[in-house]
Amino acid sequence: MPIIKQHTIQTVDVDERLQPRDFAGLTAELAADNSTARRWAARDLAEFPEAAGILVERLKREEDTSVREAILTTLARLGDPAAVAGLVECLRSEDASLRNEVIEAMKELPDEVAPIMSELLEDHDPDVRIFAVNILESLCHPQVEAWLISVIEKDAHVNVCATALDLLSEVGTLASRPALQQLKARFADEPYIGFTVDLAIKRIDEN
Structure with missing residues (x-):
């Protein structure tokens, strides 16, 4: 009889995103164990101009590629001096993959980087x-x-x-x-x- 392996799938309750998503709640969710929750939080934080700092700090230690992509997309959308300064900080990271991702993000911000x-x-x-x-x-x-x-x-x-x-x-x-x-x-x-x-x-x- 074949052995069927059990796989754990991360999910996020769809209804959760239908509820009010304030800055404090999204900031907390950005540190969630669930990578899908972190990814949605990173995306939704694009609505908050003050989010750049917390996103950069998460980016520096985030290991999930999809979450990092979401954070970088949001930082590019924000495009304010705090976001650009945070991207510059990450250019000094020892993580070569992160540096390359940041370089690609900064290429999309000619007016902000200039x-x-x-x-x-x-x-x-x-x-x-x-x-x-x-x-x-x-x-x-x-x-x-x-x-x-x-x-x-x-x-x-x-x-x-x-x-x-x-x-x-x-x-x-x-x-x-x-x-x-x-x-x-x-x-x-x-x-x-x-x-x-x-x-x-x-x-x-x-x-």
């Missing part, structure tokens, strides 16, 4: 500067090329410059040509820099 982009690109941590360049990859903002030029002109870290160079080789215009040439001279002992600069300049000249 005011702090210069600050991110000058952060003391080169990893954060690299993450900032990664955000620029899909950030639909007219300042993207200018920010990248500033990086390759000023940043002393070769990996940061290389990351910026990769993107600039795709989006650069004639405006970036002098900075590209200076970068090649500054890192003359780095074959990758020289090779990629040459390709970028060739593409610019051909266009």
